Amino acid sequence: MTNTLSELPILIIDDDSDMCWVLRRIIEACGHRTVVAHSGRESLALYGEGNRFAIAFVDLRLPDIEGMQLAKMIAELQPRIEITAISGYFSEDDPKIVDAIRSGVISRFLAKPFDIESAMAGIANSDRGENACQRGGAESEVGTNARNGR
Numbered sequence: 001m002t003n004t005l006s007e008l009p010i011l012i013i014d015d016d017s018d019m020c021w022v023l024r025r026i027i028e029a030c031g032h033r034t035v036v037a038h039s040g041r042e043s044l045a046l047y048g049e050g051n052r053f054a055i056a057f058v059d060l061r062l063p064d065i066e067g068m069q070l071a072k073m074i075a076e077l078q079p080r081i082e083i084t085a086i087s088g089y090f091s092e093d094d095p096k097i098v099d100a101i102r103s104g105v106i107s108r109f110l111a112k113p114f115d116i117e118s119a120m121a122g123i124a125n126s127d128r129g130e131n132a133c134q135r136g137g138a139e140s141e142v143g144t145n146a147r148n149g150r
Helices: 017-029 040-048 067-077 095-103 116-127 135-142
Strands: 010-013 034-037 055-059 082-087 108-111
Touching: 010 017, 010 040, 017 034, 017 116, 034 040, 040 067, 055 067, 067 082, 067 095, 095 108, 108 116
Parallel strands: 010 034, 010 055, 055 082, 082 108
Antiparallel strands: none
């Protein structure tokens, strides 16, 4: 049996527990299930167990695997997944980010600190009209900004 996009959980990969908490709250307020991995290896182990995800939020600076390399590995394991790269060390116009989006390695990029609307937009766009995230719910759950460090 194949799961539809809205039935699959959203994967959050970040070594910063506070960032995981913020993203989890935003995503769950939008009506989606989440799975959190605090390292690249932990996320790859989830795939090794047969898990699949609707979207992956991938921190580009992880302690064990370089984030862009991890994004490529995830895309090989699950070719149709949408990957949102997150980082406090890169900007949207950084050549590495631009190249990754153009080549299809990542679908979008969120610079830390990001606002809740930006994170929600990526979830809603990925829903493709299925169970789109509503603005008010996540903002009231989490607050006005996701202001975490790098």
